[in-house]
Amino acid sequence: MATTNPYLEGNYAPVSEEVTATDLRVRGTIPDALCGRYLRNGPNPVHPPDPATYHWFTGDGMVHGIRLRAGRAEWYRNRWVRAEHVAGALGEERRPGPPPHGDMDAGPNTNVIGHAGRTFALVEAGARPFELTDTLDSVGPTDLGGTLGGGYTAHPKRDPESGELYAVSYFWGWGNDVEVTVIDRDARVRSARRVALGGSSMLHDCAITERFVVVLDLPIVFSMEAVQQGALFPYRWQEGYRSRVGLLPRDGDSTDAVWHDVEPCYVFHFMNAYDDGEGVVLDVVRYDSVFRTSLLGPDESEPTLERWHLDGHGGQVKEERLDDRGQEFPRVDERRVGRPHRFGYAVSSAASPVAAQEGALIRHDFAAGTSTVRRLGRDAKPGEAVFVPRSADAAEDDGWLLALVYTAEDDRSALHIVDTADLTGDPQAVVELPQRVPVGFHGNWVPDLA
Numbered sequence: 088m089a090t091t092n093p094y095l096e097g098n099y100a101p102v103s104e105e106v107t108a109t110d111l112r113v114r115g116t117i118p119d120a121l122c123g124r125y126l127r128n129g130p131n132p133v134h135p136p137d138p139a140t141y142h143w144f145t146g147d148g149m150v151h152g153i154r155l156r157a158g159r160a161e162w163y164r165n166r167w168v169r170a171e172h173v174a175g176a177l178g179e180e181r182r183p184g185p186p187p188h189g190d191m192d193a194g195p196n197t198n199v200i201g202h203a204g205r206t207f208a209l210v211e212a213g214a215r216p217f218e219l220t221d222t223l224d225s226v227g228p229t230d231l232g233g234t235l236g237g238g239y240t241a242h243p244k245r246d247p248e249s250g251e252l253y254a255v256s257y258f259w260g261w262g263n264d265v266e267v268t269v270i271d272r273d274a275r276v277r278s279a280r281r282v283a284l285g286g287s288s289m290l291h292d293c294a295i296t297e298r299f300v301v302v303l304d305l306p307i308v309f310s311m312e313a314v315q316q317g318a319l320f321p322y323r324w325q326e327g328y329r330s331r332v333g334l335l336p337r338d339g340d341s342t343d344a345v346w347h348d349v350e351p352c353y354v355f356h357f358m359n360a361y362d363d364g365e366g367v368v369l370d371v372v373r374y375d376s377v378f379r380t381s382l383l384g385p386d387e388s389e390p391t392l393e394r395w396h397l398d399g400h401g402g403q404v405k406e407e408r409l410d411d412r413g414q415e416f417p418r419v420d421e422r423r424v425g426r427p428h429r430f431g432y433a434v435s436s437a438a439s440p441v442a443a444q445e446g447a448l449i450r451h452d453f454a455a456g457t458s459t460v461r462r463l464g465r466d467a468k469p470g471e472a473v474f475v476p477r478s479a480d481a482a483e484d485d486g487w488l489l490a491l492v493y494t495a496e497d498d499r500s501a502l503h504i505v506d507t508a509d510l511t512g513d514p515q516a517v518v519e520l521p522q523r524v525p526v527g528f529h530g531n532w533v534p535d536l537a
């Protein structure tokens with residue numbers, strides 16, 4: 088049995104304290120336009136897990152936040168999400184709210200968003216969202232006023248015009264079904280539909296266009312055998328599974344998607360999707376396989392950026408490699424979600440968490456067919472980069488990239504604010520944090536409400 092686990096070492100190792108620090112040290116100048124909170128979620132086990140069985144995706148959720156206002160970094164906070172077992176481990180009472188869905192007492196560890204003036208920590212696979220205060224204390228699990236019947240997803244997509252959240256959620260207890268929901272601007276579910284897949288597939292992300300919700304049906308499938316063997320994350324690669332991509336009408340009652348076959352692979356993340364007049368274009372980060380040979384994390388193949396062309400009538404997907412470099416956590420300007428985009432951003436990625444690789448942020452210019460690389464050095468590793476426009480009507484790519492950067496030499500993390508007009512130059516500001524932020528998943532910029 089393994090006595091070590093790469094997802095518990097280095098900057099994957101959990102931090103043990105909740106910290107509140109105010110008036111953070113800043114190198115450079117924070118733009119006055121950045122008024123809000125940068126939030127990031129990730130796994131941070133509240134008790135030391137067994138290295139032999141720990142899966143990176145199962146660690147208890149911890150949300151980190153940095154508050155920016157009037158050119159100052161007012162605070163940094165990190166807080167565990169108080170699922171019932173986490174609250175108990177910390178000597179606290181269960182937070183009020185609906186009971187866990189399907190006995191999924193999970194502290195959401197994957198994403199954190201702002202919506203309808205509220206803050207939600209999110210995870211997939213059947214657990215409920217968890218509401219947080221503005222300062223990241225746990226309010227409790229939520230079913231959105233009784234409108235959310237089950238679990239939710241880690242990856243809703245916000246339509247930039249309506250402000251509504253579109254999502255595709257999965258749960259092993261639903262059999263082969265996934266649930267497609269639309270949450271309105273008041274954080275209530277206004278539409279819910281079940282769509283049948285070919286199996287009980289893991290579906291981490293979805294995408295929207297102006298016409299469709301994009302649904303993936305790929306060969307990572309719930310495994311009862313893995314459950315019986317005690318796996319904490321019981322999803323496995325299934326050889327021979329029919330891999331496909333579905334286009335579901337975005338609104339209405341239809342549960343019939345138009346399915347398009349694709350070569351077997353796995354996609355955790357879309358960069359974006361849009362209608363192109365003939366069909367649908369998807370920019371995705373593609374893995375040849377995951378959880379086939381390596382069962383503790385997604386580290387058996389290098390993720391690469393690809394463009395898939397769907398004809399909208401069920402034909403074979405045309406797959407086009409956009410970049411051979413390993414990369415993950417793709418993002419676009421959120422104002423372009425579901426619309427054609429010129430620019431996209433990603434983080435350099437090595438498949439193995441212990442692989443030596445120079446840390447970098449990558450900006451793709453799809454119109455020019457070029458990319459710009461912001462190199463951070465072998466000692467520094469960036470997290471997901473979030474684009475914030477300079478103003479509401481600024482041009483695409485006119486703004487800042489915000490990313491947490493970990494530096495191994497001093498074992499610390501900092502928030503880097505990079506002006507996209509000078510992507511390879513010095514950061515406009517670096518907000519120094521009082522402790523490191525472990526490698527995690529997703530974050531977002533939550534601006535103050537006007």
